[in-house]
Amino acid sequence: MFYIKKEFSERVKRLPKYIFVEIEQLLVEKRKQGVDLIPLGIGDPDLPTPELIITELIEQVKKPENQNYPASMGEDFFREAVSRWYKVRFNVDLDPKEEISNVLGGKEGVANIARAFVNPGDVVLCPNPGYPVYENGATKLCDAEPVSMPILSENQFLPDLNKIEKKYVKKAKLMYLNYPNNPTGAIAPKEFLKKAVDFAEDNGFFIVYDNPYSEFTFGNYIAPSILQIDHNHVEINSASKMFNMTGFRCGWVAGDKDIINGLRNVKSQIDSGCPKFIQRAVSKGLDEYNSNNKPDIVQETVDIYEKRRNILVKGLNDFGWKTAKPKATFYVWTQIPKKYSDIGCMEFVKKLINIGVVITPGIGFGQYGEGFVRFALTQPEERLKEAIERIKTIL
Ligand SMILES: Cc1ncc(COP(=O)(O)O)c(C=O)c1O
Structure with missing residues (x-):
């Protein structure tokens, strides 16, 4: 026995x-x-998924140079395409060598950022209601404590930063924010983002700005990037929603180079990256965007x-x-x-x-x-x- x-x-x-x-x-x-x-x-x-991207994918998957291990932080050409997109879309300059990492979809970025920075007992500030991965896949799986920031209709579904208890703010390592927001559909004015950035910097933690719905805005509204406010934080986005590619698992994290470095460290020990042919196809979509704003x-x-x-x-x-x-x-x-x-x-x-x-x-x-x-x-x-x-x- x-x-x-x-x-x-x-x-x-x-x-x-x-x-x-x-x-x-x-x-x-x-x-x-x-x-x-x-x-x-x-x-x-x-x-x-748009035809343009599928056609590129079929072309690229046939090439032997796209069939071996990719780098977990993403290929140079991919990070360069993301960098060009940030310039066109947000007028933000990012160094593709140090300030961008590929991720296997935004979800992976949300979870693995925490792995790089959060210790047992640290506090992670999470919107509530919110995308459940902030509290679970990110915070709890790092033995840390999720602290809810209520996002309520009476406050336009923005967290009231002054209401977060001081003892939690002191122990906070990072804060997740997500606008345009899932599940509420709310947006965040730039003034709020500025307030959040100041609050984080005054209290010594950084913001992970989860922005996968940045392109799904109606009327004249254009969603901002938190990197337009400040470079000391990171932003996550992906091809999932932008190009109807949820099944392809390709996203990116961009911003502060030390935070990106931490994420790359974790990823290099866990995964071997998004297939190169998928990175090629997503780069094609991003470059279509770059040559024709909101194509x-x-x-x-x-x-x-x-x-x-x-x-x-x-x-x-x-x-x-x-x-x-x-x-x-x-x-x-x-x-x-x-x-x-x-x-x-x-x-x-x-x-x-x-x-x-x-x-x-x-x-x-x-x-x-x-x-x-x-x-x-x-x-x-x-x-x-x-x-x-x-x-x-x-x-
Ligand atoms: C707020 C939010 N963040 C991240 C994701 C993850 O998207 P993906 O991993 O497909 O990029 C989703 C998916 O629904 C989401 O709603």
Whole structure:
């Protein structure tokens, strides 16, 4: 007889229980019953990767020089393309040699930055509601303490920096910020970014500005980069949303060279980089952007999301579900209708699943998301209209 210890590490045990278990079970049941489900839950674009990028990818994958190990920090040509993009898009100068690293999607950047800088017991400031990786994959898996910064509708979904307790601010190693914001669709004015940068620098920590929705803005609004304010921080972006490439896993982190160096150190011990042919294809997309600011390959997608946003928001308001129009992202974040406010967002979402409309309960993004739900605009207009008709029947 022998005994193999398979108990999870303490840090893994700290990860939250998967709260969507009941929802998943309900979905399985509904699928079995043949219910036509309209998936507006996950933020995964339904639109295809632009032809220009796919054509480049097919060309590049055939070349032997693109088939061996890539550098984990990204190839020179890729970092140079990102640097050119920052110049064109934000008028920010970045040295591709030291101030940019490739990552296997923004998610990897979010998590591995913490690995390079956060010690057990350190505090990491995380927006709540927020992208769960800030608290879990980044902070808890470094044995550190996530401290929530509530982002509430009464404060335009911006954190009130003065309300963060001093004892936490003192122990903070870094702060995650994400605008245009998932899940709220909120944007951050440059004045807020300036305030956040001053706050961080006064208190000796840096900001990781997660900016994957930078291109999904509507009307005249153009999302800023935190690097336009100050170079002492880092910003994460990726091809996932910009070019409908969530499955390709290619992103970048840019900014302060010491922070980038820390990330590169971690990555060199963990992964072997994004395939070179993918880096080539993404560089092609970025250079298309560089030669034609906000090119069709991005603008067409933004226009589609804008139309969908208008249809959904109007449809909900028309039958009395008060919902604001987000200025950015492909999410619509709204308080659950009064009629259902006492059952909470989880039960409300289950009611919608029963009529085949799948959305995300706000609580999935943290306790300050309770009372809200998130619609992802990742279905064609006809399906959104159908969802609205179905929701009408229970309100
Ligand atoms: C706020 C935020 N950050 C990061 C990511 C990660 O994106 P990716 O790893 O595909 O670049 C997502 C994806 O949904 C997100 O919403």
